[in-house]
Amino acid sequence: MRILIFLMKKWKSLQLNKPIVLGVDPGLRATGYGLIEVVYQPDYRVKLLEAGTINPRQQDPLEKRIFKIHQNLGDIIQQYSPQVMVLEKLYAHHKHPTTASLLGHVRGVICLLCAQHGIRLVEHSVKRIRKSVVGNGNATKQQTQRAVEQFLRIPDQKLTLDASDALALALGFGHMNRF
Numbered sequence: 001m002r003i004l005i006f007l008m009k010k011w012k013s014l015q016l017n018k019p020i021v022l023g024v025d026p027g028l029r030a031t032g033y034g035l036i037e038v039v040y041q042p043d044y045r046v047k048l049l050e051a052g053t054i055n056p057r058q059q060d061p062l063e064k065r066i067f068k069i070h071q072n073l074g075d076i077i078q079q080y081s082p083q084v085m086v087l088e089k090l091y092a093h094h095k096h097p098t099t100a101s102l103l104g105h106v107r108g109v110i111c112l113l114c115a116q117h118g119i120r121l122v123e124h125s126v127k128r129i130r131k132s133v134v135g136n137g138n139a140t141k142q143q144t145q146r147a148v149e150q151f152l153r154i155p156d157q158k159l160t161l162d163a164s165d166a167l168a169l170a171l172g173f174g175h176m177n178r179f
Contacts, residue, residue, distance in 0.1 A: 020049065022082040022119075023169030024073065025162050026106040028062075030055050031069050032162025035080050036152075038174040046174055048152045049080060051163045062105065070109045077117050085114050086169040089125045122173060129172035144168050 018039050025032035035049040054072045056065035087110060090100065114121040127137035134147045145164035149156060151171065159167070 019084055020080055020082040021084045021086060021170040021173050022076070022080070023086045023166040023171070023173070024110055025088060025165040025169065026069075026103060026110055027162065028056065028065055028102055028106060029058065030160065030162045031073070031106065032160060032164070032166035033073065033076060034163055034167030034170050035076070035082065036167065036170045036174065038177075040177075044174075046152065046171065048154070048167075050076070051159060051167050053160045053162045062102070066105055066109050069106055070113065073110065073113055074116075077113060077119070081117075082119055084120045084122055084173060085110070086122045086124065086173045088129070088165075088169060089123045124169065124172060124176075128176075129168050132172040132175045133168045141165065 018037055020035060020037050023032075023034045023036075031054040032052075033054065034051040037047040037049055039045045039047070054069050056068045060068075087107065090103065090107065111121060113119070130139045130144055131137035133151070134144055136143070139147070141161050141164075145159060145161055146156075148154070148164045148167045148171065149159060152167065
């Protein structure tokens with residue numbers, strides 16, 4: 001019965017051309033997330049559903065931090081039933097290979113959640129998202145945050161940088177798929 005209700009929610013949202021998009025900015029210290037509902041017809045508009053940051057305790061071992069991220073994102077997915085999850089493409093700097101490896105653990109958990117819940121996973125580069133949202137692919141995190149706050153009419157400094165990056169991912173997906 002639970003699966004049937006889950007599928008009915010997904011079908012209803014797709015049928016109404018109002019997909020719910022979850023943007024996730026993965027990190028072991030802070031994982032930002034942002035949920036929007038995108039309405040494509042009759043005119044394009046976006047509704048903010050929720051945004052925030054998951055902050056695992058730094059003193060916890062790796063497996064507990066990853067579990068907290070999995071558990072919190074799983075709860076968010078259960079509550080909102082998004083059809084699409086947008087992740088930043090992994091960028092690894094040659095000076096910090098360990099960082100990319102650790103980030104890979106978090107990304108793996110996020111990809112697993114997509115598979116478990118039947119969510120379409122989309123990846124975009126930071127430059128492409130920032131170009132779509134800010135108009136400049138080389139925009140800073142702060143410029144991206146201001147653009148997201150203005151577009152969604154969120155008071156200044158209410159969003160963490162991680163949450164605004166996650167919302168930028170969701171908004172970028174919405175902008176790039178409206179035509």
